[in-house]
Amino acid sequence: MASIFTKIxxxxxxxxxxxxxxxxxxxxxxxxNAKGHTLCVPKKEVDKIFDLDEATYNGLMAFSRKVALAIEKAIPCKRVGLTVIGLEVPHTHVHLIPLHTMEDARFIQKEKLSSEELQEIANAIKAHL
Structure with a gap:
C-alpha cells in the first residue's frame, strides 16, 4: 500500500x-516544529534511509541542501537543522527545520498555521530556489 508521502x-x-x-x-x-519546516522525500518509496541505494541517498542529500539554502533565505532563523527519524511514516524523509533555539528541534513543540500562512511560507521558499 502506498505511503501517505507517495499519495502526496x-x-x-x-x-x-x-x-x-x-x-x-x-x-x-x-x-x-517551526515556520518553514519542510520534508524532503525520494519519490522511490523506501522505508529506511540507509536502505536507499547510494545514488538516491546522495541525491536526497543534495536536493535537501538546495531546499535548506532556500529556507534560510526565506525564513529568518539562526540555521536550518536536518534530522532523519522516520518512525512515523514508512517512507524515507528528511526534516529541514528553521532553528531559533534548540526547542525548535524538539518534536513535541508544534506551530499551528493556517492554510494561508502555509501557502505564504511555501511561496517565499520557492522564490529562493
Missing amino acids: INGDIPCYKIAETDDFFAFLDINP
Whole structure:
C-alpha cells in the first residue's frame, strides 16, 4: 500500500509543494516544529534511509541542501537543522527545520498555521530556489 508521502507525490493528497525533480519532492510539514519546516522525500518509496541505494541517498542529500539554502533565505532563523527519524511514516524523509533555539528541534513543540500562512511560507521558499 502506498505511503501517505507517495499519495502526496502522486497528487492524491494536497500539499504545500516547495520543489520537485524527477526523483525527489519537498513540501511543508503541516504540523511544523517551526515556520518553514519542510520534508524532503525520494519519490522511490523506501522505508529506511540507509536502505536507499547510494545514488538516491546522495541525491536526497543534495536536493535537501538546495531546499535548506532556500529556507534560510526565506525564513529568518539562526540555521536550518536536518534530522532523519522516520518512525512515523514508512517512507524515507528528511526534516529541514528553521532553528531559533534548540526547542525548535524538539518534536513535541508544534506551530499551528493556517492554510494561508502555509501557502505564504511555501511561496517565499520557492522564490529562493
